[in-house]
């Protein structure tokens with residue numbers, strides 16, 4: 261009995277002491293955090309700021325979090341009304357001091373600051389601690405998750421070699437073919453007597469279209485499109501379905517840690533994990549088949565892989581460059597270090613090229629069709645441009661430069677409805693950055709701010725594309741000509757914007773980011789989109805299908821372009837278009 265009493269009082273004392281120790285540690289941490297937060301606030305004094313407890317800036321999550329002022333003011337610092345938050349505080353740089361985040365965070369709508377950062381890749385690194393980059397390393401390391409410097413160069417030099425002018429000619433031809441497939445499957449199959457066809461789900465159709473381009477046999481990654489005979493592949497899921505499920509589930513990888521994902525007892529999550537495994541099998545088999553095909557070409561009379569011309573398809577070119585690097589390393593006695601890509605990196609990059617190479621362009625083309633349907637006069641102008649430039653002959657890649665309006669149309673759509681929306685940079689040393697403020701009367705001041713090592717700077721590309729300082733007071737108007745005519749003069753409106761009293765500069769257009777780490781597939785996307793806009797306007801006139809007979813133009817505008825939701829990129833909701841063949 262006495263022993264028990266002694267035991268329980270000892271236990272009570274120990275529990276009280278532990279509680280005390282935990283409370284002291286918690287209080288200490290809290291004081292530390294508050295002091296650090298005060299330091300952050302002191303450092304950004306003079307800049308407008310949006311204080312927050314919690315910073316949720318990953319794509320997919322940021323627009324889904326509840327808006328709670330001071331705790332998680334997502335509507336103030338994310339992508340809602342992109343330009344409004346800068347206009348309110350009359351500064352193109354805003355600080356986002358967060359109590360729970362260890363370093364300063366800023367958000368900018370200035371294309372010039374973006375340009376400044378892009379010109380200093382040794383200072384402004386990729387913040388690879390963010391899951392938006394590393395979560396996509398599902399099947400192997402990708403170029404997207406490499407840091408600036410030798411590792412990035414190792415990946416990008418090989419990928420860029422596969423995306424030269426010769427490949428672009430194939431991209432153009434692949435897009436012409438895919439457009440014909442779209443016309444036959446989505447428009448002509450649905451055509452009525454009067455030559456009018458309704459394409460029911462444009463986003464879905466554009467995703468299919470861009471996937472056809474990247475998977476075109478002989479150019480792209482040569483997908484196993486057709487259901488494979490049972491037994492020859494490890495899975496019963498066709499390639500397209502596996503890809504679709506992986507793309508749908510990718511947000512889970514960004515939101516949840518990998519160990520938690522495997523523990524969740526949900527059918528949806530289990531289905532995703534199974535699709536991920538299947539997709540990996542597909543990628544590995546495609547890689548191995550290509551490797552075997554290329555090494556089989558090394559006949560007795562050919563000494564090494566360099567004698568085999570690089571294939572024009574993306575996967576073939578990647579594997580060829582890997583084999584070439586391996587051969588050179590072998591000839592140099594194995595001491596060249598790793599110059600090429602490993603098998604897992606080729607597989608990782610195949611995935612990222614498939615994913616980034618079709619979802620992005622699919623979204624961008626859907627918005628472009630939406631804008632063209634809402635502003636049909638531009639369809640006719642593109643049609644006239646094509647007639648004049650190509651005189652009734654189908655244009656090829658070499659005619660692309662004669663079609664500036666077809667290009668300006670998708671650029672203007674991407675400017676107004678930016679799809680990647682933000683771009684992150686991490687300062688690895690202290691650096692002074694430029695920014696601009698202005699007064700209600702339009703007096704503009706160029707300022708500088710010292711950014712501390714470790715800070716995160718978020719380029720708010722949606723807002724940068726609407727910044728009236730660069731795009732004029734009519735920045736919200738759909739006008740493709742702004743991408744063609746330069747040197748516009750100031751227009752006298754009453755809007756309080758930094759362009760008042762100033763000659764406006766044009767651009768730069770930042771939807772693909774800028775500098776060394778800009779989109780590696782930019783030329784690919786430009787070629788595809790110009791080809792598609794030209795081809796579709798040359799053949800059809802199209803208009804939105806109303807949701808109900810009373811729907812107004814403003815309501816349609818909201819439904820087609822403004823009600824977009826963010827997955828990994830911004831996507832429009834489901835909408836349909838009515839296509840009518842042009843009379844020639």
Ligand code: HEM
Nearest residue numbers: 403404616617620621624680771772773777779780781785
């Ligand atoms: C309208 C179409 C597209 C848009 C708006 C777009 C936009 C972007 C942006 C803004 C980035 C930089 C992201 C960041 O650093 O956070 C990026 C990177 C990238 N894009 Fe695109 N992209 C498009 C099409 C494509 C296509 C067609 C491909 C492939 C064929 C592609 C492949 C990539 C890859 C691999 C990266 C990572 C590059 C790096 O980390 O250095 N993109 N893209």
